[in-house]
Amino acid sequence: MNDYLEQLEDEAIYILRETAAQFEKPALLFSGGKDSIVLIHLALKAFRPAKFPFPLVHIDTGHNFPEALAFRDKLVTEIDEKLIVGYVEDSIKKYNLKETQGRFPSRNALQTYTLLDVIQANEFDACIGGARRDEEKARAKERIFSVRDDFGQWEPKLQRPELWNILNGKIHKGHNVRVFPISNWTELDVWNYIKKHKIELPNLYFSHERDCIVHQDKLVAISDFIQPLPTDVVVKEKVRYRTVGDMTCTAAVPSTASTIDEIIAEIIETSISERGQTRLDDQLSEAAMEDRKKQGYF
Amino acid sequence: MNTLKFITAGNVDDGKSTLIGRLLYDSNSIHTDQLGILQKQTKASQNGEIDLSLITDGLRAEREQGITIDVAYKYFSTDKRKFIIADAPGHEQYTRNMITGASNADLIILLVDARKGITEQTKRHASIGSLMGIKKAVVAINKMDLVNFSENVFEDIKQDFEEKRAELNYNEIIYIPVSALQGDNIVEKSENTPWYTGEAILPYLEKVEISTNVQSLARFQVQWVIRPKDDAFHDYRGYAGLVLSGSYHVGDKVKILPTGIESEIIKIERHQKEVEKAQAGENIVLHLKDNIDISRGDSIVKVSEAPQEANQLKTWLCWFDNTPLNLAKTYLLQHRFKTVRVKIQSIEQKWNINEWQFSPTEEVRLNDITQVNIKTNQALFFDAFKEIPQNGSAILIDETTFNTVGACMFL
Numbered sequence: 001m002n003d004y005l006e007q008l009e010d011e012a013i014y015i016l017r018e019t020a021a022q023f024e025k026p027a028l029l030f031s032g033g034k035d036s037i038v039l040i041h042l043a044l045k046a047f048r049p050a051k052f053p054f055p056l057v058h059i060d061t062g063h064n065f066p067e068a069l070a071f072r073d074k075l076v077t078e079i080d081e082k083l084i085v086g087y088v089e090d091s092i093k094k095y096n097l098k099e100t101q102g103r104f105p106s107r108n109a110l111q112t113y114t115l116l117d118v119i120q121a122n123e124f125d126a127c128i129g130g131a132r133r134d135e136e137k138a139r140a141k142e143r144i145f146s147v148r149d150d151f152g153q154w155e156p157k158l159q160r161p162e163l164w165n166i167l168n169g170k171i172h173k174g175h176n177v178r179v180f181p182i183s184n185w186t187e188l189d190v191w192n193y194i195k196k197h198k199i200e201l202p203n204l205y206f207s208h209e210r211d212c213i214v215h216q217d218k219l220v221a222i223s224d225f226i227q228p229l230p231t232d233v234v235v236k237e238k239v240r241y242r243t244v245g246d247m248t249c250t251a252a253v254p255s256t257a258s259t260i261d262e263i264i265a266e267i268i269e270t271s272i273s274e275r276g277q278t279r280l281d282d283q284l285s286e287a288a289m290e291d292r293k294k295q296g297y298f
Numbered sequence: 299m300n301t302l303k304f305i306t307a308g309n310v311d312d313g314k315s316t317l318i319g320r321l322l323y324d325s326n327s328i329h330t331d332q333l334g335i336l337q338k339q340t341k342a343s344q345n346g347e348i349d350l351s352l353i354t355d356g357l358r359a360e361r362e363q364g365i366t367i368d369v370a371y372k373y374f375s376t377d378k379r380k381f382i383i384a385d386a387p388g389h390e391q392y393t394r395n396m397i398t399g400a401s402n403a404d405l406i407i408l409l410v411d412a413r414k415g416i417t418e419q420t421k422r423h424a425s426i427g428s429l430m431g432i433k434k435a436v437v438a439i440n441k442m443d444l445v446n447f448s449e450n451v452f453e454d455i456k457q458d459f460e461e462k463r464a465e466l467n468y469n470e471i472i473y474i475p476v477s478a479l480q481g482d483n484i485v486e487k488s489e490n491t492p493w494y495t496g497e498a499i500l501p502y503l504e505k506v507e508i509s510t511n512v513q514s515l516a517r518f519q520v521q522w523v524i525r526p527k528d529d530a531f532h533d534y535r536g537y538a539g540l541v542l543s544g545s546y547h548v549g550d551k552v553k554i555l556p557t558g559i560e561s562e563i564i565k566i567e568r569h570q571k572e573v574e575k576a577q578a579g580e581n582i583v584l585h586l587k588d589n590i591d592i593s594r595g596d597s598i599v600k601v602s603e604a605p606q607e608a609n610q611l612k613t614w615l616c617w618f619d620n621t622p623l624n625l626a627k628t629y630l631l632q633h634r635f636k637t638v639r640v641k642i643q644s645i646e647q648k649w650n651i652n653e654w655q656f657s658p659t660e661e662v663r664l665n666d667i668t669q670v671n672i673k674t675n676q677a678l679f680f681d682a683f684k685e686i687p688q689n690g691s692a693i694l695i696d697e698t699t700f701n702t703v704g705a706c707m708f709l
Binding site for chain 2: 003004007008009010013014017018020021045046047048049050051133134140141159160161162163164165166168170171172183184186188189
């Protein structure tokens with residue numbers, strides 16, 4: 001029997017090819033984070049020497065890390081694939097959306113508008129994403145092919161049973177499917193895979209020095225979007241990012257890990273989950289993710 | 299290090315969620331912030347102790363009702379193996395969810411309450427696991443602490459189940475006395491059961507061998523045709539797909555179905571690297587000697603190893619939809635990468651999973667497990683589910699709602 005990383009890889013490639021075969025206009029959602037970088041790597045294995053049978057789509061929240069955007073553009077040039085960018089700023093103007101209030105505003109809820117607009121404008125019937133079931137409780141019950149209605153809504157009670165690895169991608173016009181090829185991977189699997197295949201990542205993931213505000217035991221980088229108040233405790237720390245989301249709501253982790261091996265050792269040691277340690281927006285309520293997913297979020 | 303996928307069957311009363319919670323907790327797979335949320339949920343009711351069963355109840359509706367409705371997947375690993383748990387609901391009204399979970403499992407853990415012994419529910423779960431082709435079963439006799447870790451109680455239950463095993467298709471069944479709540483015989487052998495000579499659950503799961511179907515006849519369906527549109531690869535035409543069973547070698551004489559045209563494998567690629575052979579479970583790209591018109595859903599088999607070919611066949615049908623089967627209606631049958639239109643010609647009988655008996659039936663309703671005869675609009679190239687499950691299974695799709703309404707295991 002093959003090694004577990006090879007089994008996970010086989011499963012993901014199978015799902016990517018199934019998506020290409022069953023849908024008219026799929027797209028791969030690319031965030032610039034490690035999970036979607038791994039997805040690109042898997043897509044290369046699934047479809048080369050041909051081009052990807054789908055474009056890459058990035059929802060730019062306007063609060064991205066500049067390093068992640070630079071990495072995105074470099075990668076897209078290297079692999080020579082098409083990239084479509086949707087801007088949350090555009091949706092804010094178009095729909096006169098209100099920004100989330102508070103010190104560390106998250107555009108997670110707003111980016112749903114942009115995503116649904118991009119889906120509609122391009123008539124995408126499937127969107128491939130890098131979400132994993134181990135991330136969060138509401139994700140643990142997510143399907144590989146997750147059907148969404150015209151409003152992008154996820155209805156947990158109406159999800160289709162998935163038997164064996166036979167995937168049913170038949171949908172009505174206007175509906176679309178979110179596809180999760182790395183559903184069965186854990187955070188550690190992703191890192192071990194990155195190590196095994198020497199996949200390049202943005203330098204944000206490795207230890208670097210940064211000026212941060214200390215907020216409820218979490219470190220939030222000072223940036224164009226987050227400026228310190230006179231009452232803030234500001235520190236210069238060696239940090240790395242365990243997840244790469246918006247600069248406004250992703251916390252850095254104190255770390256001196258500068259290699260993949262050191263990062264893997266830290267993850268094994270740490271007793272806090274990925275989202276728990278780095279996301280300022282999932283902890284509002286126990287069902288925060290479930291609610292966002294129902295509204296069309298990934 | 300490889301992966302073991304297993305399903306846990308039982309309900310909250312049997313301590314199923316507690317068992318899963320215990321496996322995750324004792325293998326250090328629960329993070330402290332998640333524990334914090336659990337502690338909040340457990341509130342004051344449990345005098346400070348964490349209710350491990352809450353780990354698996356993901357959706358709010360489930361927390362509200364205190365039951366598992368949907369299949370939840372949980373992950374943990376030890377230094378020997380990676381584990382994927384399909385946590386499926388135990389209630390009869392969610393039989394379809396358990397069938398779904400079982401379809402993706404290598405092993406089933408049947409939880410039995412030591413005070414109650416083998417119940418109708420145990421029989422139902424054992425039957426589903428067996429029907430779905432699971433070959434290994436662990437009968438975990440739980441709540442041993444409530445029967446004073448009595449060897450007699452354990453032996454009686456074991457005997458009771460052994461008497462029934464002839465009717466099941468498991469090829470290995472082991473019995474373990476446990477207390478999920480207290481952790482007896484979960485990760486380590488318990489001092490409370492000195493009479494028990496076997497292993498604790500986790501060490502067993504770490505080493506149990508799962509048979510692959512590498513030794514079976516070779517089966518491959520074309521999933522996706524790779525044809526680059528640029529000049530450098532002008533003549534490249536690769537047939538991508540998953541080896542469903544057996545193995546393929548460069549030089550194999552093969553036959554394409556349904557056309558029946560014969561050819562030879564001249565190149566096998568795996569992740570862009572040329573390999574001499576490929577086996578069950580691997581995604582590959584096949585290249586053939588001759589330029590043949592081949593599309594998605596076509597089978598490529600060895601000349602000497604033909605599958606069955608038919609447009610009328612008998613199959614198990616497990617029904618998943620709230621709307622009962624309509625014999626007048628046409629459905630879609632998705633046999634891996636090939637989708638055909640089908641009609642159910644007749645219903646032969648219904649398997650009563652509580653009593654383990656067939657009975658005649660006129661209809662097929664939600665959660666029913668039946669045997670039916672179907673007719674397809676094109677020939678299928680298949681094997682009996684018992685022989686080669688990967689080429690003997692299919693899903694039934696409603697043509698109007700597109701819901702997955704049934705699971706088929708060909709007889």
